[in-house]
Amino acid sequence: MDTVDAKVEVGDAPAKPRASRPKRNEKGWQAEKSAMTRTAILNAACQCLIELGYANTTTALIASHANVSRGAMMHHFPSRMSVIKAVIDYLHELRLREYQELMADIDDPNVKLSKESIRKSVDSAWRYVNLPSFIAYQELLMASRTDAELKKVIEPVEKDFEKQFLNTVKLVFPHWEKVEALEASHDLVQFLMKGMALSHMSVRKNARAKRVRTHLTNILYQIYEESLRGSE
Numbered sequence: 331m332d333t334v335d336a337k338v339e340v341g342d343a344p345a346k347p348r349a350s351r352p353k354r355n356e357k358g359w360q361a362e363k364s365a366m367t368r369t370a371i372l373n374a375a376c377q378c379l380i381e382l383g384y385a386n387t388t389t390a391l392i393a394s395h396a397n398v399s400r401g402a403m404m405h406h407f408p409s410r411m412s413v414i415k416a417v418i419d420y421l422h423e424l425r426l427r428e429y430q431e432l433m434a435d436i437d438d439p440n441v442k443l444s445k446e447s448i449r450k451s452v453d454s455a456w457r458y459v460n461l462p463s464f465i466a467y468q469e470l471l472m473a474s475r476t477d478a479e480l481k482k483v484i485e486p487v488e489k490d491f492e493k494q495f496l497n498t499v500k501l502v503f504p505h506w507e508k509v510e511a512l513e514a515s516h517d518l519v520q521f522l523m524k525g526m527a528l529s530h531m532s533v534r535k536n537a538r539a540k541r542v543r544t545h546l547t548n549i550l551y552q553i554y555e556e557s558l559r560g561s562e
Contacts, residue, residue, distance in 0.1 A: 368406050370396045372420045375413055376466040384473035389413065411479065414470070418487050421467045425491070426498055432458055439504040443554060449547040455519050456543055459527035468528065511557035515550055522546060
């Protein structure tokens, strides 16, 4: 430990040792920097998928969008498929978390759902399928239809996501006492929302989607009410 290099006169108080400067944790900083670079690359890859499509998303373009060198890119992901695999896993976790956040304001689980609450959940489901994460993932799903290598990677992840997503829905909506009714309603919402979201060239899409959401709210509320009567 360094000490103050000063002349001490007779009668002076002993010189106090200088506090040592904490050493920088280089390993910790490098790990943090590496994680930040990796996240930047994954976000850039998602951006490329949305803006350019799967076929045009190359490692060079991802590196450019992430503002990292080709060397840094290759250090983290030595091939195009390696970054695509990481993006699929990244979107898997992100999409589950985003759904939970969007549905966080649903009524108290011990209180019967109101029609307004169902309407809010329908609107949140619509916002969910318009998030960048959804668009990027759908681009990968569509590409996997004709890309055998991509299909092999994404198929098991998609099956796991469907399972976890349904479990998340059950946690968010414990108000539904009949599981069968909840699962059917979940399928209705998901198929309808995905269909509307993918109809990107539809005329007056927003107005038509709003009208559909109104009808969907009425249908779901009716199913919910009937499920409660059936459990009495």
